[in-house]
Amino acid sequence: MIPFNKPYLTGKETAYIEDAVKRGKISGNGDYTKKCQLFFEERFGFKKALLTTSCTDALEMCAILANIKPGDEVIMPSFTFVSTALAFIRQGAHVVFADSHKNNPNIDETKIEDLITSKTKAIVVVHYAGMACNMDVIMSIANNYNLLVIEDAAQAICSKYKGKPLGSIGHMAAFSFHETKNIISGEGGLLAINDDKFIERSEIIWEKGTNRAAFFRDEINKYEWVDTGSSFLPSEIIAAFLWSQLENINQIQTKRLEHWHFYYTNLKDWAKKNSIEIMPLPKKETNNAHMFYLVCKSEAQRSAIINHLNTNNILAVFHYVSLHSSAYYKQKHDGRNLPNSDKFTSRLLRLPMFYELVVKNVVEKISEFNG
Ligand SMILES: *Cc1c(COP(=O)(O)O)cnc(C)c1O
Numbered sequence: 001m002i003p004f005n006k007p008y009l010t011g012k013e014t015a016y017i018e019d020a021v022k023r024g025k026i027s028g029n030g031d032y033t034k035k036c037q038l039f040f041e042e043r044f045g046f047k048k049a050l051l052t053t054s055c056t057d058a059l060e061m062c063a064i065l066a067n068i069k070p071g072d073e074v075i076m077p078s079f080t081f082v083s084t085a086l087a088f089i090r091q092g093a094h095v096v097f098a099d100s101h102k103n104n105p106n107i108d109e110t111k112i113e114d115l116i117t118s119k120t121k122a123i124v125v126v127h128y129a130g131m132a133c134n135m136d137v138i139m140s141i142a143n144n145y146n147l148l149v150i151e152d153a154a155q156a157i158c159s160k161y162k163g164k165p166l167g168s169i170g171h172m173a174a175f176s177f178h179e180t181k182n183i184i185s186g187e188g189g190l191l192a193i194n195d196d197k198f199i200e201r202s203e204i205i206w207e208k209g210t211n212r213a214a215f216f217r218d219e220i221n222k223y224e225w226v227d228t229g230s231s232f233l234p235s236e237i238i239a240a241f242l243w244s245q246l247e248n249i250n251q252i253q254t255k256r257l258e259h260w261h262f263y264y265t266n267l268k269d270w271a272k273k274n275s276i277e278i279m280p281l282p283k284k285e286t287n288n289a290h291m292f293y294l295v296c297k298s299e300a301q302r303s304a305i306i307n308h309l310n311t312n313n314i315l316a317v318f319h320y321v322s323l324h325s326s327a328y329y330k331q332k333h334d335g336r337n338l339p340n341s342d343k344f345t346s347r348l349l350r351l352p353m354f355y356e357l358v359v360k361n362v363v364e365k366i367s368e369f370n371g
């Protein structure tokens with residue numbers, strides 16, 4: 001069986017975990033955490049990087065930092081993972097969904113301005129499959145209306161927009177190290193802060209509403225409860241695992257990109273013959289090979305391809321039920337049709353993508369499908 005995903009281990013994970021345990025400090029914000037955070041700040045230019053236990057947690061921190069209050073509105077795409085919206089809903093926000101582009105699932109930036117009201121506080125963008133949203137336009141809209149921009153960069157590590165790393169452009173950003181992402185720690189995430197004014201508070205929210213991080217740096221002589229927050233920081237065991245992945249980040253990315261280009265080159269003609277849209281070839285620097293997807297001509301065709309692959313012991317999967325039609329939010333959605341979101345919900349199909357994949361085996365079998 002070729003699975004859809006297989007977590008890749010670099011080989012050093014358990015050695016670093018053992019080392020973390022032997023050092024005798026296995027709670028959060030220790031040596032491995034600091035090494036990982038410094039890595040992100042130096043490589044991607046974030047002003048502050050804080051490890052979290054998930055991207056969902058990092059998004060919750062964004063919602064708190066953005067001071068989202070009941071009744072505030074937040075604009076985001078509907079074709080995304082639950083957490084993009086959930087983090088803001090928990091703070092009482094009303095989510096206003098914008099449609100995707102016709103040709104890719106990213107938020108259609110031309111639809112944003114019409115959705116802005118006096119209650120709008122933030123725009124959340126999702127760089128789907130690591131493909132950059134049109135950040136110049138989005139940042140300029142945000143500047144004009146004094147809104148915050150939060151990048152859900154869960155899938156976007158190592159990808160860029162006009163030379164700038166994704167996650168370094170908005171006021172803040174959230175990454176995921178869930179085992180289905182390129183770089184993993186089982187569960188895990190990162191909050192990236194790009195605007196100085198959020199740095200101090202981000203550390204407090206991270207540490208249960210206390211100023212403990214400043215205390216550990218000897219900046220203050222006692223720590224106490226000063227704000228809201230939660231226990232958003234991961235243990236050193238998770239950070240140690242993550243460090244072994246970060247040491248191999250270039251090698252992981254090179255391999256995934258090889259797979260991606262093999263799919264693209266070898267499925268182009270087959271896709272055309274079957275009226276299937278293939279994932280667009282992003283500019284080189286804005287492809288991080290997080291995913292390879294197809295957009296089928298119909299839901300029925302998608303089911304037929306999934307069945308064909310299943311019969312050949314290959315697992316392909318689809319996602320997302322657009323959030324505006326989800327059980328939890330459809331009553332609260334304002335009723336606008338989002339045809340492009342719906343299109344990706346019913347027709348997008350993801351092919352297996354992981355480090356150890358023998359991609360030619362998938363290409364061989366999928367090429368036998370006609371219909
Ligand atoms: C994976 C993912 C998340 C959630 O990440 P976790 O680390 O599992 O919380 C959020 N948004 C998007 C777009 C994702 O792909």
